[in-house]
Amino acid sequence: MMPNIIKLFIVSFIIVCCNTSDKKPDQKMDDKEEVAIDTAMIEYIRGQFDPSKHKDFISIPDQYASRSGLYLRREALSDFIKMYNEAHGAGVSLIIKSATRNFDYQKGIWERKWHGQTLLEGNVDARTISDPKERALKILLYSSMPSTSRHHWGTDIDLNSFDNSYFEKGRGKKEYTWLRENAHKFGFCQPYTSKENGRTGYEEEKWHWTYLPISKGLTDYAERYLKNEDISGFAGAELAIDIDVVGNYILGIDPSCL
Numbered sequence: 001m002m003p004n005i006i007k008l009f010i011v012s013f014i015i016v017c018c019n020t021s022d023k024k025p026d027q028k029m030d031d032k033e034e035v036a037i038d039t040a041m042i043e044y045i046r047g048q049f050d051p052s053k054h055k056d057f058i059s060i061p062d063q064y065a066s067r068s069g070l071y072l073r074r075e076a077l078s079d080f081i082k083m084y085n086e087a088h089g090a091g092v093s094l095i096i097k098s099a100t101r102n103f104d105y106q107k108g109i110w111e112r113k114w115h116g117q118t119l120l121e122g123n124v125d126a127r128t129i130s131d132p133k134e135r136a137l138k139i140l141l142y143s144s145m146p147s148t149s150r151h152h153w154g155t156d157i158d159l160n161s162f163d164n165s166y167f168e169k170g171r172g173k174k175e176y177t178w179l180r181e182n183a184h185k186f187g188f189c190q191p192y193t194s195k196e197n198g199r200t201g202y203e204e205e206k207w208h209w210t211y212l213p214i215s216k217g218l219t220d221y222a223e224r225y226l227k228n229e230d231i232s233g234f235a236g237a238e239l240a241i242d243i244d245v246v247g248n249y250i251l252g253i254d255p256s257c258l
């Protein structure tokens with residue numbers, strides 16, 4: 001007969017042995033995969049990729065854009081072309097002036113404004129605004145901090161003119177009225193509407209439209225997982241936390257686009 005104490009030792013050894021050899025490696029692999037997926041999504045949300053090399057992106061044919069070399073997510077372009085054709089039938093021309101802008105592109109826009117190479121609205125040189133937060137807020141009237149632009153996502157387009165007044169009379173008014181009445185049928189929504197109802201974030205942009213079938217999920221993802229602390233890599237990036245760029249700007253969109 002084997003003494004009980006020895007039996008207990010053998011059973012304990014088997015349990016420890018099996019847990020170690022069978023489960024821990026699997027568990028480690030799962031953890032690694034989960035971290036890898038999250039990191040890839042955050043990098044995508046932050047525009048840390050080259051759209052010309054990304055399998056989900058496609059170059060916009062010249063007839064739909066004011067310049068070549070613009071990219072969109074494939075589904076967004078497909079539905080844009082349907083919208084373009086229907087608008088054309090109604091006597092309305094739609095031309096994409098800007099589409100995907102990745103982190104590096106947006107960093108160029110931001111830093112040229114930050115360092116005074118591009119003047120801000122009202123011909124203001126940002127370097128004359130000595131308080132860094134005030135300087136950032138002034139740039140943020142119309143330009144996103146790199147990492148936080150919806151243009152990173154390949155779902156957002158700027159149409160016809162970067163001037164709200166263009167859309168308030170004549171041909172521009174006809175185009176804007178058509179878009180307000182019809183764009184939703186093709187999945188497009190205007191995120192930066194009037195701020196009269198308390199919307200935070202960028203000023204009104206009558207030219208900016210987002211492709212909701214993809215961007216809605218990305219907005220939700222950014223709300224959950226993108227932290228102001230993740231925003232880095234350009235002049236003034238440390239101000240993102242104080243300004244709450246995620247809460248006030250990424251989420252500062254018209255409720256119909258949420």
Ligand SMILES: [Zn+2]
Nearest residue numbers: 151157158208
């Ligand atoms: Zn835009």
